[in-house]
Amino acid sequence: MNESKHDLGAFIRQQRERANLSLRRLAETAGISNPYLSQIERGIRRPSAEILKRLSRALEISAETLYTRAGLIDEGPNPPTVVEAVEGDQRLTPRQKTVLLDLYRALVEAGDVAETTEE
Amino acid sequence: MNESKHDLGAFIRQQRERANLSLRRLAETAGISNPYLSQIERGIRRPSAEILKRLSRALEISAETLYTRAGLIDEGPNPPTVVEAVEGDQRLTPRQKTVLLDLYRALVEAGDVAETTEE
DNA sequence: ACAGAGTGCTAACACCTGCAAGCAAATGCT
DNA sequence: AGCATTTGCTTGCAGGTGTTAGCACTCTGT
Numbered sequence: 399m400n401e402s403k404h405d406l407g408a409f410i411r412q413q414r415e416r417a418n419l420s421l422r423r424l425a426e427t428a429g430i431s432n433p434y435l436s437q438i439e440r441g442i443r444r445p446s447a448e449i450l451k452r453l454s455r456a457l458e459i460s461a462e463t464l465y466t467r468a469g470l471i472d473e474g475p476n477p478p479t480v481v482e483a484v485e486g487d488q489r490l491t492p493r494q495k496t497v498l499l500d501l502y503r504a505l506v507e508a509g510d511v512a513e514t515t516e517e
Numbered sequence: 518m519n520e521s522k523h524d525l526g527a528f529i530r531q532q533r534e535r536a537n538l539s540l541r542r543l544a545e546t547a548g549i550s551n552p553y554l555s556q557i558e559r560g561i562r563r564p565s566a567e568i569l570k571r572l573s574r575a576l577e578i579s580a581e582t583l584y585t586r587a588g589l590i591d592e593g594p595n596p597p598t599v600v601e602a603v604e605g606d607q608r609l610t611p612r613q614k615t616v617l618l619d620l621y622r623a624l625v626e627a628g629d630v631a632e633t634t635e636e
Numbered sequence: 637a638c639a640g641a642g643t644g645c646t647a648a649c650a651c652c653t654g655c656a657a658g659c660a661a662a663t664g665c666t
Numbered sequence: 667a668g669c670a671t672t673t674g675c676t677t678g679c680a681g682g683t684g685t686t687a688g689c690a691c692t693c694t695g696t
Contacts, residue, residue, distance in 0.1 A: 421644060434684050436645060443683065446653095447566030447589040461590045462581065470566040471580045480617075482578040483602035485535070487625075494624045498599075499535055501620060505613045540674060550655050555675060562653065565683095639696085646689065653682075662673065 406468045407441040413457045414439075428456035444468075525587045526560040532576045533558075547575035563587075 414424050421439070425432040429452050437443040445453070450468060454461040465471045484490065484498050533543050540558070544551040548571050556562040564572070569587060573580040584590040603609065603617050 420642075422642080431685055433645070433647095433686090437684095440645090446683070447569070447584065447587075449684085450566070451589055451591075461584075465566065465580075465584070465590075468566075470570055472570070472574075479577050479579060480599070480602045480606055481532075481536075481576065482582055483599040484621075485532070485578070487599050489625045496535060498617070498621060498624065500537065502617060503536065505617065506608050539672075541672075552656085552675070552677090553654050556654090559675090565653070568654080637696100639694105641692105641694080643692070644690095646687105648685100648687085650685075651683080653680105655678105655680085657677085657679105659676070660674100662671100664671070665669085666667105 405441070406444075406464075407439040409467050410453060410457070410464075411439040413459060417457060424453075424456055428452040524560070525563075525583075526558040528586050529572060529576070529583075530558040532578060536576060543572075543575055547571040 414421070417424075419427070421435055422432045425435040428435070428449075430449055434443065434445075434449075438445050438449075445468075447465065447470060450464045450470075451461050454464045462471060480502050481499060484495050484502070487495070490498070533540070536543075538546070540554055541551045544554040547554070547568075549568055553562065553564075553568075557564050557568075564587075566584065566589060569583045569589075570580050573583045576583075581590060599621055600618060603614050603621070606614070609617070
């Protein structure tokens, strides 16, 4: 019902028409059923990310764009987070990662006090 | 049964334990139920992108990373460097950044020298 | 005019997601 | 010890996702 938040369906339809694809044709290319695509475009149903991935491929637009449009990704290019940077660092042992992240979290929590309202 | 393709659950659990969060705590922070998170971590259920978004926020990792891990985005984004991420973190004061990066470099050097057979 | 194929949409259904309630085993607290 | 809390997990259940059938309409060719 609530498609007022993101007009994902309208966007998909717009992309489809710009590619001169019929609803059935796009559905078949994306590997989903045509009635479902119809409902997606009209905002009746909210497609899962799996479906969005297929649609993005069929429409030849990036998955990020669609996800962002669908409200599944908050902003555009996210700033790299410390947590995943540390996690992805090959030179650190698991224990070292834990130490670093513990410190990081402690620093952040000390920094903004508004977050923790312990009951 | 199909958890062989992507060990998303294991990855999430790994991230959760790295953050020293209990299952219930993460579930609450992410705004999902704890039994469901349990099932996600064990690969029984496949979470929607909406749930993944909340988890990524609670775990402070980018949604792209999680989506990629879940097989919802094809390509893998380049892992950001720790230095880059720390520098770009708005929540840290310059002094805190210095502390973190000092520790980071110390750990890396220690790891390089010893190449510890820890565990 | 009539078939045939194309368009998008509706209806009924199976399946799965995500949740509330409740469980046993650790852990903490007095 | 006893009792409360916390840990992760199992079980039913409501609601949404995505399907196959079939609807009405338009356009084309004969």
